[in-house]
Amino acid sequence: MSHKLLGLPYDEWIDAFLPMDDSEVDYMQYNRLFDGVVVDGKESDMYEPLVNALNGTDILGDFVLAETYARYDKSDKDKKKADGGMYPKGSSAIEQKRTDWATVEVFIECKTNDSGDPYDESTLSGIPYAETRRDALGQITTYASTVFEYQHLTHHFGVVVLGSQARLGRWDHSGIVFSYKFDYKEEPAKLARFFWRVAHATPEARGHDFTATRILPGSADYKTLEAWKAKELADDDYVARRFIKSLTEHRPWWRLTVADSKHGKKDFLVGQPTFAASGVVGRCTRGYIALSVSSGHGDSPFVYLKDCWRVVHERSELEGDILSYLNGKGVANIPTALYHGDVEDHRTISQDFCKCAKAGCVSEVVEGTEDHVVEQDEKEKSPVEEWAQASDENLGKVSGGTWEATGAISSGPNYQSRESQYEERSNDLRTDAVAGNLPALRCRMKAHRHYRLVVEEVGLPLQEFPCGRILVWAIRDAVIAHQDAYTKARVMHRDISVGNILIIPPNSKNKKATHQGLLADWELSKRLDDYAAGARHPDRTGTWQFMSVHIQDFPEAQVEIADELESFLHVMIYCAIRYLPHTCEDVGDFMYHFFDDGVRQGNAGYTCGALKRMVVDTGILKTLSNWPVTFLRRPRAPDPKPRNPLERPLEVSTKDMHPINGVIMTPLLQCITARYRLLYPQPRNDEGSGVKELLASCNGSDDDEPSNGNEDPLGAQNKLKSQSKKIETHKYMIKLLSTASDANAHLWPGPEDRLADQLDPTFHPDKQKKIREQRAAPAAKPGPQPASKRPRSTTPTADSGEQQLASKRLRGSASRA
Structure with a gap:
C-alpha cells in the first residue's frame, strides 16, 4: 500500500470525484x-446519533x-463488521442492523479520536507512523x-469519523485518494454535501459497473440458474457441479x-467467483465458471471468465491477444481464447491526481531509491499468502519501504524507536523535496x-x-507449454x-484418457524480440x-x-510440502521462510530470503534449522508427544521414501545449484559450500559418471557446467518429469499419498511457538501485496554463517550479473 495513497484538500476532493451542481441545496x-453526536465517550456512542x-x-x-x-454479513467467513454504511432503501442491512457487503454504497468507520486516523498527508508514503493508525488503515482496506x-x-x-473530525476516501485499483480532515461538527455542510452528492449521483458515479447486472429473484436469468441447480448431473461432470456450487x-x-x-458482445451468467484476489490496489483478478447465454462459442455451455484490471503500458499486450497468438502457433497445454476486451471506458483515475501533485507530496518517490516491488497478480491465495496480505494491510509493523530505501533504518524489536527514525527521515525528505534538493520525482500509482x-x-x-504422480504430470505438461511458447512463438511466460x-x-x-496440465495467465508474458527494449515496468x-533466486536478487x-x-521446481515444492507426507515438523515456518521471506539490502530493495537461498546454494531441500526434508510414501504414525522442531528428524528407510524425492533432489535441484555455483563462484576455502556433496550427487543422467568427490578444480568446473547446461533448455526437465x-x-x-492441507490456517510468523522464540528474534511481518509483494527481512537463525556467506556471495556478483 505504500505510495498508493494521496491526500487532497476537501474542496478539491469533492469537486474531483462528485462534481455535481448542488447550488439549490441550502446547506445552512x-x-x-x-451536535448530538457524542465524541467524548465510547465508539458505540457515536453510531446512533450520527x-x-x-x-x-x-x-x-x-x-x-x-x-x-x-452483526456481520452471513456469507463472510471472516466475520467483518463495518460500523455503518449507506444502503439503498429496502436493504436487509437496515432492519437487521447487519453488514451487507453486496449492497453497501458507502461504508462508515468511527473512531473516538484521531489516534485511529488511517491516513496521513504529512508523510511521503501516505501511511501514518503510529501502529494504531496503521491498524486502522488495514481495517478499512x-x-x-x-x-x-x-x-x-x-x-x-x-x-x-474521528471524534469531531472526518475524512472522505475514494478507492480504485490504482490507489486511495483521501480528503484532508475537517471538523464536521463545526462545518456540518461538508459532510452533508458529501452524502447529498453521493446519494444523488448516478450509479456509475458511485462506482457501479453497468456491464454487470445483478440477477434478482423472478427474473428470466434467475429462473435459468435455478433450473441448472435442479438438474441431475453425472458424477464426473466437475464443471457443472462447481458452477452450481x-x-x-x-x-x-x-x-x-x-x-x-x-465477435461483438457476449453475455454470461456467474455466481460466486471461484477465485478472488484480496486487496484493492492492483489487478484484483476474479475468476468465474460462467454459463454462456450467447451462442457460437463451442459445445459446452460453460467457460471460464477472468475479470481483472490490467496495467496500462504502451508495450503491454492484451492477454487475449497473446493467447490467440499462441493458439495460432500450436502451443500445447494452454487455454483456448474465445472472447476478450476492455470493459467500456473503465479506467482508474487516482494516478491522474498523483501525477499533477506538487513536489514532495504524499505519493511521490525519490527516483533511484524506489523499492523494486513485485508486479503480482494474486491469483491463488494460500493461507500463507493470506496472512502475508493481512500483515501488509494491517501495517502495524510494516515499514512501508520508503524510509528504509533512503538509508539504513534500524530494524530492532523496539517499534517506537523505528517510528521516531521514520519520522525524522520523512521530515528530512519533505524538506529536501520542497527545497528542490532531490532528483526528479515520479508517482508510483499505475493506470x-x-x-x-x-x-x-x-x-x-x-x-x-489427486496424488503426487499427477502433480508431477501436470507440471510436466506446463513445462511443455512453456517450451512450445518459447520455441514456436518466441514468448516467455x-x-x-x-x-x-x-x-x-x-x-x-x-x-x-488422463489428467492434463495447463499453463494459464499469460498476461505478464513477453516476446523474446522485445527483450532488447528493456523492462516495461520498473x-x-x-x-x-x-521467483528464482536470481530474479529476486536482480530485478x-x-x-x-x-x-x-x-x-x-518451487511450485512442486510448494504443493508437496502442503499436501504430501514428509519429515518437515513445522510446515508454516517452512512455507514462510522459503516462499514469503525476503532480506532487506539497504537501498537495493528486497532480495531472496535466507531459506530459499540456502536450499539452492547447497542443493539440499532443508529447513531453516538445517535438517533435510524427505517426502514419504505414507504418513508416519503420530508421535506420542510433540517433537521439538530443532531435533534431528527421524531416519527414513529407502522403502518409505516417496518417488518425488528423486524428481526434486536427483538431480533437478543440483542442476539449479550448479547454475548458481557458476554465476557466483565461491572462494576455494569455503568449507560450508557443499561443493563436494553437490558433485558427488550429480548423477542424474546417463551421460554423467558418478563423482568420487576428488575432482581437480578444472574437472569440478566442467562438472558444474555440464549440470547447469541441462536447464538452459526444457528438454532435460521434461524428460525427467515424464520418466x-x-x-x-508403477513406483508411485x-x-x-495425498493429504489434507498441512498448513495451519492460523499460522502467523509473529505468533510462533515458544520453542522457535528461543532460537530466533521475532520474525518481521512479511510485506507481499495483492498488487505488489515486498517481503520483510528476517533475522538469520540456524546456520547463520552459511546463509550470510551465500547472501554475501550473491550480492557481490551484481556487477557480473
Missing part, C-alpha cells in the same frame, strides 16, 4: 446537524444510513477489498457482458484498465491434484506460480513466492529459461 439548514442525524433529513434521497457494527469482491465496481467511497444464496449472481472487437477474458477450458487448481497451472481431469465429456515481474535481469524452470510420472508410474503410491 444543517448548521447544527451533528445515523439518526442524517436519516432525519432529506439528504439521502433513496438511501438510508444503517448501524451495522453488531479490508472493508474496501470485501466490497470490491462482492460487487462489480470501478471505485468505492468510504467515510472515517458457486450459486450460493448468500452471494449475488450476475450477468456479465464481454465486448470482443471481432489500470478494466478487462475481461473468456477461455474455453475450465480447469481445477493445481493444489487439488515470466509468471510461473501455483495459481497459473491448472489440471483438466478426464471425464465422459472431454474424452481425455518492478519485478512475477509472483514473489515462486532488472531478463528472465531466462533456467529462471522459469527453477520456478516450476518419473509415466515410465516409472496411489491416492493415499
Whole structure:
C-alpha cells in the first residue's frame, strides 16, 4: 500500500470525484446537524446519533444510513463488521442492523479520536507512523477489498469519523485518494454535501459497473440458474457441479457482458467467483465458471471468465491477444481464447491526481531509491499468502519501504524507536523535496484498465491434484507449454506460480484418457524480440513466492529459461510440502521462510530470503534449522508427544521414501545449484559450500559418471557446467518429469499419498511457538501485496554463517550479473 495513497484538500476532493451542481441545496439548514453526536465517550456512542442525524433529513434521497457494527454479513467467513454504511432503501442491512457487503454504497468507520486516523498527508508514503493508525488503515482496506469482491465496481467511497473530525476516501485499483480532515461538527455542510452528492449521483458515479447486472429473484436469468441447480448431473461432470456450487444464496449472481472487437458482445451468467484476489490496489483478478447465454462459442455451455484490471503500458499486450497468438502457433497445454476486451471506458483515475501533485507530496518517490516491488497478480491465495496480505494491510509493523530505501533504518524489536527514525527521515525528505534538493520525482500509482477474458477450458487448481504422480504430470505438461511458447512463438511466460497451472481431469465429456496440465495467465508474458527494449515496468515481474533466486536478487535481469524452470521446481515444492507426507515438523515456518521471506539490502530493495537461498546454494531441500526434508510414501504414525522442531528428524528407510524425492533432489535441484555455483563462484576455502556433496550427487543422467568427490578444480568446473547446461533448455526437465510420472508410474503410491492441507490456517510468523522464540528474534511481518509483494527481512537463525556467506556471495556478483 505504500505510495498508493494521496491526500487532497476537501474542496478539491469533492469537486474531483462528485462534481455535481448542488447550488439549490441550502446547506445552512444543517448548521447544527451533528451536535448530538457524542465524541467524548465510547465508539458505540457515536453510531446512533450520527445515523439518526442524517436519516432525519432529506439528504439521502433513496438511501438510508444503517448501524451495522453488531452483526456481520452471513456469507463472510471472516466475520467483518463495518460500523455503518449507506444502503439503498429496502436493504436487509437496515432492519437487521447487519453488514451487507453486496449492497453497501458507502461504508462508515468511527473512531473516538484521531489516534485511529488511517491516513496521513504529512508523510511521503501516505501511511501514518503510529501502529494504531496503521491498524486502522488495514481495517478499512479490508472493508474496501470485501466490497470490491462482492460487487462489480470501478471505485468505492468510504467515510472515517474521528471524534469531531472526518475524512472522505475514494478507492480504485490504482490507489486511495483521501480528503484532508475537517471538523464536521463545526462545518456540518461538508459532510452533508458529501452524502447529498453521493446519494444523488448516478450509479456509475458511485462506482457501479453497468456491464454487470445483478440477477434478482423472478427474473428470466434467475429462473435459468435455478433450473441448472435442479438438474441431475453425472458424477464426473466437475464443471457443472462447481458452477452450481458457486450459486450460493448468500452471494449475488450476475450477468456479465464481454465486448470482443471481432465477435461483438457476449453475455454470461456467474455466481460466486471461484477465485478472488484480496486487496484493492492492483489487478484484483476474479475468476468465474460462467454459463454462456450467447451462442457460437463451442459445445459446452460453460467457460471460464477472468475479470481483472490490467496495467496500462504502451508495450503491454492484451492477454487475449497473446493467447490467440499462441493458439495460432500450436502451443500445447494452454487455454483456448474465445472472447476478450476492455470493459467500456473503465479506467482508474487516482494516478491522474498523483501525477499533477506538487513536489514532495504524499505519493511521490525519490527516483533511484524506489523499492523494486513485485508486479503480482494474486491469483491463488494460500493461507500463507493470506496472512502475508493481512500483515501488509494491517501495517502495524510494516515499514512501508520508503524510509528504509533512503538509508539504513534500524530494524530492532523496539517499534517506537523505528517510528521516531521514520519520522525524522520523512521530515528530512519533505524538506529536501520542497527545497528542490532531490532528483526528479515520479508517482508510483499505475493506470489500470478494466478487462475481461473468456477461455474455453475450465480447469481445477493445481493444489487439488489427486496424488503426487499427477502433480508431477501436470507440471510436466506446463513445462511443455512453456517450451512450445518459447520455441514456436518466441514468448516467455515470466509468471510461473501455483495459481497459473491448472489440471483438466478426464471425464465422459472431454474424452481425455488422463489428467492434463495447463499453463494459464499469460498476461505478464513477453516476446523474446522485445527483450532488447528493456523492462516495461520498473518492478519485478512475477509472483514473489515462486521467483528464482536470481530474479529476486536482480530485478532488472531478463528472465531466462533456467529462471522459469527453477520456478516450476518451487511450485512442486510448494504443493508437496502442503499436501504430501514428509519429515518437515513445522510446515508454516517452512512455507514462510522459503516462499514469503525476503532480506532487506539497504537501498537495493528486497532480495531472496535466507531459506530459499540456502536450499539452492547447497542443493539440499532443508529447513531453516538445517535438517533435510524427505517426502514419504505414507504418513508416519503420530508421535506420542510433540517433537521439538530443532531435533534431528527421524531416519527414513529407502522403502518409505516417496518417488518425488528423486524428481526434486536427483538431480533437478543440483542442476539449479550448479547454475548458481557458476554465476557466483565461491572462494576455494569455503568449507560450508557443499561443493563436494553437490558433485558427488550429480548423477542424474546417463551421460554423467558418478563423482568420487576428488575432482581437480578444472574437472569440478566442467562438472558444474555440464549440470547447469541441462536447464538452459526444457528438454532435460521434461524428460525427467515424464520418466518419473509415466515410465516409472508403477513406483508411485496411489491416492493415499495425498493429504489434507498441512498448513495451519492460523499460522502467523509473529505468533510462533515458544520453542522457535528461543532460537530466533521475532520474525518481521512479511510485506507481499495483492498488487505488489515486498517481503520483510528476517533475522538469520540456524546456520547463520552459511546463509550470510551465500547472501554475501550473491550480492557481490551484481556487477557480473
